[in-house]
Amino acid sequence: MNELVEAIRQLKKEKNALIMGHYYQKGEIQDIADYVGDSLALAQQAAKTEADIIVMCGVHFMGETAKVLCPEKKVLVPDMAAGCSLADSCPADEFTRFVKEHPGYTVISYVNTTAAVKAVTDVVVTSTNARQIVESFPKEEKIIFGPDRNLGNYINAVTGRNMLLWDGACHVHEKFSVEKIVELKAQHPEAVVLAHPECKSAVLKLADVVGSTAALLKYAVAHPDKTYIVATEVGILHEMRKKCPHTVFLPAPSSDSTCACNECNFMRMNTLEKLYDCLKNETPEITVDPVIAEKAVKPIQRMLEISTQLGL
Ligand code: 13P
Ligand code: SF4
Numbered sequence: 001m002n003e004l005v006e007a008i009r010q011l012k013k014e015k016n017a018l019i020m021g022h023y024y025q026k027g028e029i030q031d032i033a034d035y036v037g038d039s040l041a042l043a044q045q046a047a048k049t050e051a052d053i054i055v056m057c058g059v060h061f062m063g064e065t066a067k068v069l070c071p072e073k074k075v076l077v078p079d080m081a082a083g084c085s086l087a088d089s090c091p092a093d094e095f096t097r098f099v100k101e102h103p104g105y106t107v108i109s110y111v112n113t114t115a116a117v118k119a120v121t122d123v124v125v126t127s128t129n130a131r132q133i134v135e136s137f138p139k140e141e142k143i144i145f146g147p148d149r150n151l152g153n154y155i156n157a158v159t160g161r162n163m164l165l166w167d168g169a170c171h172v173h174e175k176f177s178v179e180k181i182v183e184l185k186a187q188h189p190e191a192v193v194l195a196h197p198e199c200k201s202a203v204l205k206l207a208d209v210v211g212s213t214a215a216l217l218k219y220a221v222a223h224p225d226k227t228y229i230v231a232t233e234v235g236i237l238h239e240m241r242k243k244c245p246h247t248v249f250l251p252a253p254s255s256d257s258t259c260a261c262n263e264c265n266f267m268r269m270n271t272l273e274k275l276y277d278c279l280k281n282e283t284p285e286i287t288v289d290p291v292i293a294e295k296a297v298k299p300i301q302r303m304l305e306i307s308t309q310l311g312l
Contacts (some may be wrong), residue, residue, distance in 0.1 A: 004272050005032055008176050011279040017076075019275070020066075022058035023213045024235035024267040025251030029057045029275065031052035036239065038214035039065075039111045039128040040307060046070055047304060055279060056286075057270050059084045064115045067294045068300060078274035079095055080284040082266045084112050090147030092116030098144070102164065105138060105144045109299070112170070113147060115288045119295035124303040127197050127212035130155055134163070136306060150174070154197045154204055172264045173198035176231045177255035181206055184250060188227050191250065194219065196232035203231055203252075216260070234262045248275040 009032070012019060020042050021033030030036050035045050039062065046054055046066035053074045056063040059082045067075040092114055099107055099120050109121040110130070118124055125133045134155050137143065145152040146166030146253055150173065156163055176199050185191060185206070194216040195207035204210055209219050213236050224244040230237060231252035238248050254262045278284065288296070 001028075001272070004276055006030055008272065008279060010048050011276070013119045014053075015053055015279065015282075016051050017053035017055055017279060018045075018049050019055045020057060022062060022235075022267065023239055024233040024264050025057050025270060026139070026235070026268060027238040028272055029270055030235075030238055030277070032272070033057060036124065038128055038212050040128040040212070040303075040312065041214060042066070043069065043111065043126075043300065044304060044307070049073075052193050053279075053282070055275065057275065058082070059087075059111055059266050060286075061087045061114060064193070065111060065118075065300060066289055067146050067286045067288050068115055068296045071288075071290070071293060074282060075286040076278045076282060077284055077286060078270040078278045082269040084157040084266055085172075086110070086112040086148055086168055086169070086170040087114055087117075090114075090117055090166055092120075095146060095166065098146075098166065100136065102142075102144055105142045105164065107146075108134060108163070109146050109149050110151060111303075112302075115292050117146070118299055119292045121296075121299040124299045126303070127151060127312065128214055129303065129307050130197075130309060131158060132312070133303065133306055134161060135159055139299055148198055150200055150204075151197045151278070153201055154210065157201075158260075170198045172233055173231075174200060175254045176200070176203045176252050176262070178202045178206065180253035180255070181229060183233065184229055184253065188229070188248075188250065190246075191227040191229045192223070193229045194231065195252075195253075198233050207231065217243070219254070220247065220249070231265065233264045235264070235267060 063077040111126045143163040145163040147168030152165035193207045227248040236253045
């Protein structure tokens with residue numbers, strides 16, 4: 001294992017590559033990454049890196065976002081099959097038809113989408129900035145929000161908006177069990193429930209704090225003296241435990257007890273072995289149709305600009 005880690009470090013240096021990792025990656029990948037973050041932070045880092053190669057340890061849409069932002073760089077992913085059920089719930093042709101059927105609407109898309117969906121979008125958001133970006137539009141603005149119905153419903157509820165929602169969802173966040181979280185809370189009445197806004201509204205109602213992976217982490221770091229029940233992909237517990245070694249973090253249980261369903265099977269496809277191979281062979285490489293990329297980059301850059309203005 002140590003030899004493999006050393007070999008990855010060596011290759012990275014030789015090739016002037018930057019390894020980025022999402023908080024849902026296996027711990028060993030988070031530990032070797034030059035930068036670990038949420039979807040917004042990964043896009044922000046990609047936009048400003050001087051590396052020649054970006055290795056995106058996350059899922060496909062994260063690699064695509066990096067490629068769209070840095071078309072001149074080589075963007076590699078350890079496993080091309082690492083997709084996202086939420087992005088898959090929004091096929092570009094169907095979404096484009098939906099947008100055309102609603103002229104006069106501003107289109108806001110979650111970053112968990114393909115570049116082709118972003119190409120018909122006015123502004124991209126992540127869970128870190130979605131609320132503020134929606135609120136930056138006038139109250140009467142007619143908005144289509146896709147693809148996550150749970151995040152969309154949550155933003156509608158907290159902002160008093162009535163955005164038209166695409167009916168998509170993430171298979172990991174949809175499966176958190178209200179009953180099992182209530183049971184866990186009964187065993188740990190002092191526990192603070194942290195939840196990602198991709199969870200169903202019934203789970204969000206139980207939550208004390210709703211936020212992106214980065215926001216949940218920030219909250220725990222600021223209040224390390226509490227016990228937490230964490231309703232998001234369990235990989236985030238790695239960084240939480242690293243930053244708060246004396247804090248108790250309990251993963252929220254999934255309603256499906258037949259699998260480790262609070263793990264994202266797509267995120268877990270990446271391994272140290274695949275990371276080594278991908279750096280060595282410079283493949284699999286993300287490519288994006290330049291016509292789509294030229295359209296998709298605008299709403300991503302708009303998000304980055306608004307996020308900078310908002311200090312996010
Ligand atoms: P964050 O934007 O909070 O990192 O979430 C990304 C994601 O895929 C959630 O399932
Ligand atoms: Fe996609 Fe859900 Fe996995 Fe996040 S946790 S990458 S939304 S499938």
